[in-house]
Amino acid sequence: MIKTCPKCGFQNNYQEGYEPEECKKCRIIFSKIKIRPDAEIESNNYNSKSAVSSNPQATERTYIPLELEARQIIGISGSFALIAGIFSPLAYSPQGHVLLSPENILIFLALALISCRFCLIKNYATLRYTSLTILLLLSGNILLHLLIFIDSKTGTMSEELQFGWGCGLLIISIILLSIAAFYNTSDYKG
Structure with a gap:
């Protein structure tokens, strides 16, 4: 037995x-x-x-096991950097901090959550479109805020404007999301 x-x-x-x-x-x-x-x-x-x-x-x-690829970790980090960046000051002026408008905050927050979801499900083709959309919206918002401080008669800055750490976070988030979206690691074995 x-x-x-x-x-x-x-x-x-x-x-x-x-x-x-x-x-x-x-x-x-x-x-x-x-x-x-x-x-x-x-x-x-x-x-x-x-x-x-x-x-x-x-x-x-x-x-x-929860095994995340390097692309996923980079993309999720970019999404969290975007979330932190949209709530932080973009620039400093004598009038006060320059922040995103509430409508833009909601748009960027939705794009950050969508990008995080695409990273988790490994949908990098769609992540390319969201990262490009974030890049276009971010550059448009920064240019819009710069145009507010340019004097139309002289073409110079009417006030002293310094970029804040929020702008740096947003740029880092765009870089991380772009790396996750466009860098293909499946071709490399190591």
């Missing part, structure tokens, strides 16, 4: 009437182990399916 160890899955052979008291492989004592009908076996050898398949009372434990 064969008795399968509930811990390691080793099949212990024994003669009828002489049931083993312990496993020959892992040395656990069978009388001290309580076996439930819904018990899960944790095998020391995760590649071996013998422990699970030989015990009809056990259910197989499946592990789903």
Whole structure:
């Protein structure tokens, strides 16, 4: 007869009437182990399916590892940098901070969340369009804010304007999203 160890899955052979008291492989004592009908076996050898398949009372434990590609990590980082950048000051002037308008914040926030989703599902072709849309909207907003401070008669800046750290975050987010969208890592093996 064969008795399968509930811990390691080793099949212990024994003669009828002489049931083993312990496993020959892992040395656990069978009388001290309580076996439930819904018990899960944790095998020391995760590649071996013998422990699970030989015990009809056990259910197989499946592990789903969260493995992100480099493109996904770069794209998700770009999305989070975009979210942080839209809520930060784009520029500083004597009149105060230059921020995005609430309508533009909602548009950029929606594009950041859409880009994050495309990175998670590995839809890089569509991520290209969203990153280009973000680039066009961002450059349009920066030019619009610069035009506000240009004097129309002289063509010079009417006030001193310094770019803020929010503008840098937005530029970094565009770079990261563009790298994730256009850089193909499937051609390289290493």
